[in-house]
Amino acid sequence: MEPSAVPRQVHTFREEYRAQAIGPGYRGWAHFAFTSLVCLGGITLALGRVEGVRAWELLGVPCMVVLANGVEFLGHRGPMHHSRRGLRRLFERHTAQHHRFFTHEAMAYESSRDFKMVLFPPVLLLFFLGAIATPLAALCFLLISANAGWLFLATALGYYLAYEWVHFSTHLPRDHWSARLPFVRFLRRHHQVHHDQSRMGRHNFNITFPLGDALCGTWWREKREQRRPAG
Ligand SMILES: [Zn+2]
Ligand SMILES: [Zn+2]
Structure with a gap:
């Protein structure tokens, strides 16, 4: 699927991006650890506060996962691929940079310094935690129940981390052991x-699992494509 040689155009873009945007102090594994530990720490803290949980409160978790999948799908299909006022940096980082750094012919990073082009910036995680997940969890806490609030926070961070880990795994080297796991x-x-x-x-805007793609007809299927080549 993926030739070992990186196409010249991609190689040139990578070299330019690395020189301009990845400073000498950047540590890819520290970036990965920050994302993982903040999310896992938040999940542990939130789940530790859940007490005497009722069935209907637990049922909220799969509902939130489906909702998060919709947000992932719409965010990716929308502002990450279409330049919108106020969200231009998201478009630049994703379409103009991530999609040129990695193409279907060159999906794998070459060193841990390339993690900068795979993982969301740490500041985005802090923004997500402080400006989106925590206020919404507080609303659930106040309007529904304390458990609903803590479960919301744990689920939101769990989904964020699942997105990051799955996306990271899709850009691992082709011969990485995890690539042999069917899922x-x-x-x-x-x-x-x-x-x-x-x-x-x-096509294929979902990262974690392709529910949004299945519901909206954007899931690219090889057989259908073979019958009717894309125009
Ligand atoms: Zn994309
Ligand atoms: Zn990607």
Whole structure:
């Protein structure tokens, strides 16, 4: 699927991006650890506060996961692929940078310094935690129940981390052991199709699991494509 040689155009873009945007002090594994530990710490803290949980409160968790999948789908199909006022940096970082740094022919990072182009910036996690997840969790806490609030916070952070880990796994080297796990292999292929520049604006916007793509008809399927080539 993925040739070992990185196409010249991608190689040139990578070299320029690394020189301009990845400072000498950047540590990819520290970035990965920060994202993972903040999310896992928040999840542990929130779940530790849940007491005497009732069935209907637990039922809220799968509902939130489905909702989060919709947000992931719409955010990716919308502002990450279409420049919108106030969200231009998101478009730049995703379409103009991530999609040129990684194409379907060159999906793997070359060193841990390339993690900067895979993971969301730490400041985005802090913004998500402080300006979105915590206020919404507080609303659930006040309007529904204390458990609903803590479960909301744990689920929101869990979904954020799942997105980061799955996306990270799709950009691991081809021979990484995790690529042999069926579910990871499926998601890698799903995301690889999205990295084909002729398809990125129309197909496979989900990263974690392709519910939004299935419901909105944007899931690219090889057989259908073979019957009717994309125009
Ligand atoms: Zn990607
Ligand atoms: Zn994309």
